[in-house]
Amino acid sequence: MLKRVHFPSSPLPYLLVAPQLAITLIFFIWPASQAMYQSFLIEDAFGLGSEFVWFENFQILWEDSHYHAAFWRTAVFSVLVAALSMGFALILAGFAQRVVRGAMFYRTLLIWPYAIAPVLAGALWVFMFNPTLGILPYFLEFVGVTWNHYLNGGQAMALVILAAAWKQVAYNFLFYLAAMQSIPNSVIEAAAIDGAGPGRRFWTIIFPLISPTTFFLLVINMVYAFFETFGIIHAVTQGGPGSSTTILVYKVFNDGFVGLDLGGSAAQSVILMVLVIAMTVVQFRYVERKVEY
Amino acid sequence: MADITLTDLTKSYGPTEVLHHIEGDINDGEFIVIVGPSGCGKSTLLRMVAGLETVTSGEIQIGGKRVNELEPSARDIAMVFQNYALYPHMSVRENMAYGLKIRKLSKDEINRRVEEAADILEIRQYLDRKPRQLSGGQRQRVAMGRAIVRDPQVFLFDEPLSNLDAKLRVQMRLEIRKLQQRLGVTSIYVTHDQVEAMTLGDRLMVLNGGYVEQFGTPIELYDRPASVFVAGFIGSPAMNLIPSQASGGAISLPGGAQVNSATDANGDVLLGLRPEHLTPDENGPVSIDVEMVEQLGANTLLHGTLSGTNHEMVASVAGHDAAASGTQRRFSISPDLVHLFDPQTEKRLNP
Ligand SMILES: Nc1ncnc2c1ncn2[C@@H]1O[C@H](COP(=O)(O)OP(=O)(O)OP(=O)(O)O)[C@@H](O)[C@H]1O
Ligand SMILES: [Mg+2]
Numbered sequence: 001m002l003k004r005v006h007f008p009s010s011p012l013p014y015l016l017v018a019p020q021l022a023i024t025l026i027f028f029i030w031p032a033s034q035a036m037y038q039s040f041l042i043e044d045a046f047g048l049g050s051e052f053v054w055f056e057n058f059q060i061l062w063e064d065s066h067y068h069a070a071f072w073r074t075a076v077f078s079v080l081v082a083a084l085s086m087g088f089a090l091i092l093a094g095f096a097q098r099v100v101r102g103a104m105f106y107r108t109l110l111i112w113p114y115a116i117a118p119v120l121a122g123a124l125w126v127f128m129f130n131p132t133l134g135i136l137p138y139f140l141e142f143v144g145v146t147w148n149h150y151l152n153g154g155q156a157m158a159l160v161i162l163a164a165a166w167k168q169v170a171y172n173f174l175f176y177l178a179a180m181q182s183i184p185n186s187v188i189e190a191a192a193i194d195g196a197g198p199g200r201r202f203w204t205i206i207f208p209l210i211s212p213t214t215f216f217l218l219v220i221n222m223v224y225a226f227f228e229t230f231g232i233i234h235a236v237t238q239g240g241p242g243s244s245t246t247i248l249v250y251k252v253f254n255d256g257f258v259g260l261d262l263g264g265s266a267a268q269s270v271i272l273m274v275l276v277i278a279m280t281v282v283q284f285r286y287v288e289r290k291v292e293y
Numbered sequence: 294m295a296d297i298t299l300t301d302l303t304k305s306y307g308p309t310e311v312l313h314h315i316e317g318d319i320n321d322g323e324f325i326v327i328v329g330p331s332g333c334g335k336s337t338l339l340r341m342v343a344g345l346e347t348v349t350s351g352e353i354q355i356g357g358k359r360v361n362e363l364e365p366s367a368r369d370i371a372m373v374f375q376n377y378a379l380y381p382h383m384s385v386r387e388n389m390a391y392g393l394k395i396r397k398l399s400k401d402e403i404n405r406r407v408e409e410a411a412d413i414l415e416i417r418q419y420l421d422r423k424p425r426q427l428s429g430g431q432r433q434r435v436a437m438g439r440a441i442v443r444d445p446q447v448f449l450f451d452e453p454l455s456n457l458d459a460k461l462r463v464q465m466r467l468e469i470r471k472l473q474q475r476l477g478v479t480s481i482y483v484t485h486d487q488v489e490a491m492t493l494g495d496r497l498m499v500l501n502g503g504y505v506e507q508f509g510t511p512i513e514l515y516d517r518p519a520s521v522f523v524a525g526f527i528g529s530p531a532m533n534l535i536p537s538q539a540s541g542g543a544i545s546l547p548g549g550a551q552v553n554s555a556t557d558a559n560g561d562v563l564l565g566l567r568p569e570h571l572t573p574d575e576n577g578p579v580s581i582d583v584e585m586v587e588q589l590g591a592n593t594l595l596h597g598t599l600s601g602t603n604h605e606m607v608a609s610v611a612g613h614d615a616a617a618s619g620t621q622r623r624f625s626i627s628p629d630l631v632h633l634f635d636p637q638t639e640k641r642l643n644p
Contacts, residue, residue, distance in 0.1 A: 186378035189345050194392035194443070195366035204391075208382045 032273060038266035050263070057267035066243065067251070067268070074247040077161060078225030085165035086217055089172030094202060096173070097180050107177070114170035118228065122235025125163040149237065153244030156237045160245050163236055164229040172217050179213035180206060219283040223276055248272055295356030295369075295446040295479055296321045297342065302351035304337055311337055312503045315351070319496075322477045324470070326494030328484055328526075333500045335483040336451055342481060343372050343449050356446060371440035372449040375456065377432045379424040379439070385411075386420040389439045410438040413472065430461045437469070441476065448473070448480040454489065466492060487527055491515075499523050521639040524565050524632060530594060530607045536636060537564040544631065548601035550578045554631040556643040563639070565632030568594065568609040577625030581606045583617045595622060 039057050041050040061067045096106055113121070128134050129149060137147035149156040183206060191201045207214075230249050233239060239246035239254055246254060249272060256265030302315040312334045319325050327335045340346040342353055344365035353360050360368050371392075379388050386407055393403045411417040414434040424432055433453060440448055450469070454462045470493055473480050484490055490497050491511045499506040499514065499522070507519040511527075518524035524532045538545045539558040545551050546564065569592075571579060580600035587594040593614040599606050600621060608624055633642040 184376060184378065186374040186376055187380060189343075189365070190372065190374060190378040190439075191380070191391070192345070193343060193365045193370065193372050194439075195395040196391075197366075200395065205380060 035266045035269050035273070038262060039270045040263075041266075042263045043261075053263075057263045058271075060264060061267055061271070070243070070246055070248055070251045073157075073245075074226065074249075077157070077164075077229075077245075077247050078222050080161050081164045081168065081225040081229070082218055082221035084161065085168040086172050086176075086214070086221060088165070089169045089176050092169070092173050093176035093180055094206075096177055110173050111170045113167055116167070118167060118231030119235045121167045122163055122232040125159060125166075125232075126236050129159055149241075151241055153241055156241060156245050160229070160233050160236050163232050164225060167232065168221060168224055172221065175213050175217055176210065179210040183209050215286065216283065219279050223279055226272065226275065296323075297447065297479060297481070298352075298354040298357075299342075300352040300354070302338075302341065302353065303349045304334070304341060304346065305349045310349075310503065312341075315505055317498060317505070317508055319479060319481070322479055324473050324480045324482065324493060324495045325498060326482045326484060326490040326496075327498045327500060328487060328490035328494075329500035329506075330526075331485055334503045335485070335500055338500070339372075339449050339451055339481060339483050342447070343370055344368050368447075369445050370447040370449055371443045371445040372451070373436045373440050373453045375452040377424070377436040377453075377456075379432060379435055381424055384421050384423055385416065385427070385435050385438075388424065388435055389442050392439070392443050406442045406444075407438075410442045413441070414438050429457055430465065433457060433465060437472070441472070446479065448478050450480065450482040452484055453482075455484075455486075462489075469493065488529065491527065497527075499526060501526075517641065517643070518565075518632065519641050521563060521565075521634050524634070528567055530568050530609065532632070533566045533568065533604075533606050534634075535564045535566070535599065535604055535606075537562055539633065542628070544633070546579070546599065547604065548580075548599050550580065550599070552578050552626055552631060553628045554633060554643075555628040556631075556633055558633050558642050561636050562642060563634040563636045565634060566626055567630065567632075568607040570626055570630040571608040571610075571624035572626065573608075573610055574623055574625035577623040579624045579626065581608060581622050581624065583620055583622055586615060586618045588613060588615060593617070597622075 040052055040054055042053045042056060043050045092110060096110070116124075128136050129147060131137050131148040131150065134147075140147045147155060149159045187209075188201060188205060191205045196204065226247075227249050229247070230253065233245055233247065233250050234253075237245040239250045243251075248268065252265050252268045252272065255261045255268065259265075297317075297319040299315050299317040299319075302312060303310060304312040315338060317325075327338060329335055337346060341348055342355075344360065344363060344367075348361045355368060355370070380391065383391065389407045389410060390403050393406060398406075407420070408417065411420055414437055416431060416434045416438060419427060419431060419435070424435065427435065433456075436453065453469075454465050457465060466489055469482075482493055484493075494511060496508065496510050497514055498508045501522045507514055507523045509519075514523055514527045518527060518532075521534060525534065535546055537547070539554070539560060539562045541557050541559070542554050543551055544554050544558075544562065544564055552564075552566075566579070581595060581597045582600050583595045583597040585596040587596065592609050592611050595608045595610065595614070595617050597606055598604055608622070631643075634640065635642055
């Protein structure tokens with residue numbers, strides 16, 4: 001039997017949760033239900049009236065090859081963003097852990113990118129990779145690569161992946177570093193005495209022991225790539241050229257605010273919402289796995 | 294199997310020197326215990342032998358070969374850590390096999406060795422468990438197992454029993470000793486527990502503040518402590534130390550008592566009397582005002598002060614003596630059990 005705590009009937013507890021409830025209601029539940037409602041409507045061509053159509057918007061998406069393409073694009077994009085930023089963060093954390101002198105400086109430096117707004121981060125990369133003015137296309141020319149992400153869809157995709165991954169490295173780095181530092185030194189030393197070199201120690205001891213962090217970060221990074229990369233894409237490619245960098249969240253914006261297909265856009269955002277809820281559930285269910293030393 | 298030689302070994306962290314000019318020869322197959330109070334540098338010394346800390350100056354030789362520059366893995370040693378340092382994500386079997394796999398032994402050989410070690414340590418039924426599913430004592434055995442499967446030249450132990458309860462500690466202590474004698478592997482064992490040190494070690498290295506106070510067999514340390522520190526550290530209850538005046542073989546204690554020493558000395562001395570060497574004697578020269586009695590069964594500890602002074606004294610008498618509290622008791626002591634120390638240098642005066 002669960003023992004229930006009985007508050008004396010006073011309005012205080014309700015008062016205390018009221019702000020939190022209000023925020024959730026106003027900024028999440030209400031817009032979410034609006035989107036849900038919206039996704040059941042189809043507007044007429046002039047935006048003068050709308051018709052309740054149940055699941056027709058979803059049905060249209062189900063059959064829309066552009067939407068399928070965006071789905072795959074998003075999958076590739078987010079897997080690459082997560083892999084790139086986590087891989088790079090892991091390497092940096094591995095090195096940072098060995099640094100003793102100037103460790104604070106090194107870490108502070110690595111954390112900076114996280115404090116930069118996505119649009120600014122995007123702008124930074126746009127400048128660096130500007131086909132006529134940018135420094136990197138200039139160097140790429142020497143190795144025989146002609147860079148123009150305004151024309152080349154693959155290059156555009158590479159650029160947004162790079163920019164989005166870079167932005168997330170700092171975050172991943174912090175978590176990896178903390179995870180590595182929670183491994184007792186003696187475990188690593190025992191492995192060294194057992195004859196394992198630095199590489200083997202990393203792959204057979206450190207990496208398995210930080211796997212819960214890897215899993216946690218994987219979910220976080222997927223969610224990030226799915227939703228929070230909007231600003232970067234908007235600044236760097238605006239989904240183009242063509243639709244080669246239009247990932248799902250960008251398509252929601254494009255179809256809704258540019259194409260003015262509010263119903264279809266709302267249906268897409270409902271699908272995205274379901275996806276993020278699913279990922280969060282996965283995370284809550286499995287992230288609790290802990291390593292005991 | 295190998296002997297170990299420490300030559301003028303020094304360790305500094307930045308400007309602070311924590312180990313000073315350590316010298317020591319450890320014979321093949323010997324069990325050496327490094328003992329001393331917390332922070333005296335025991336672990337640091339052990340870790341230098343292991344190769345986990347760099348050597349600031351001096352030389353470490355294992356089996357006649359200088360190892361200062363060698364990686365831990367190249368020194369052919371095995372170490373048991375205080376917190377066991379088992380690999381948490383591996384089963385007991387994998388923990389023990391890890392070092393063997395790295396050395397690319399055949400599967401059969403690895404299994405044979407792991408199972409042999411598991412039999413010796415009686416952990417065979419736990420081979421497929423993870424460390425978190427084991428008790429402290431069982432983890433301890435696994436850590437030992439991981440050390441012995443490697444068949445190294447040297448075992449290093451850093452307070453391996455300090456996380457166990459008192460009873461298990463005594464049991465594991467005996468097992469470690471038996472195991473070491475059976476395998477005949479040179480071992481260095483760090484502890485701050487003097488009983489553990491006395492019972493385990495062929496020889497003890499007493500460290501204090503980064504200096505070696507004395508290096509010798511437990512009996513040498515007990516019978517002829519080289520310094521006041523060793524005198525106070527080895528033996529329980531600790532030796533009584535009384536500032537006194539010597540003139541030839543006659544020692545005058547504060548409060549007027551006189552005892553005889555086999556050694557001649559003159560001037561200020563620090564007189565050392567072991568509690569268990571004070572023999573009850575109606576006409577003895579040393580008189581104690583007993584304030585408290587601790588009955589241990591086999592013997593009784595009488596705590597009090599040297600009559601006529603404030604010097605704390607402890608005497609240990611055989612059998613029961615419950616009625617001593619609040620009385621005055623007299624003791625005599627044999628001249629060759631009297632220890633004399635220089636009060637300035639705190640070094641032993643007796644030969
Ligand atoms: N990395 C370090 N940097 C600076 N000083 C250190 C470092 N490691 C140890 N010391 C110092 O060296 C001295 C010896 O430490 P060590 O760990 O060897 O002590 P110990 O004898 O093992 O003590 P304990 O019984 O508490 O384990 C201590 O005074 C400690 O403060
Ligand atoms: Mg220590």
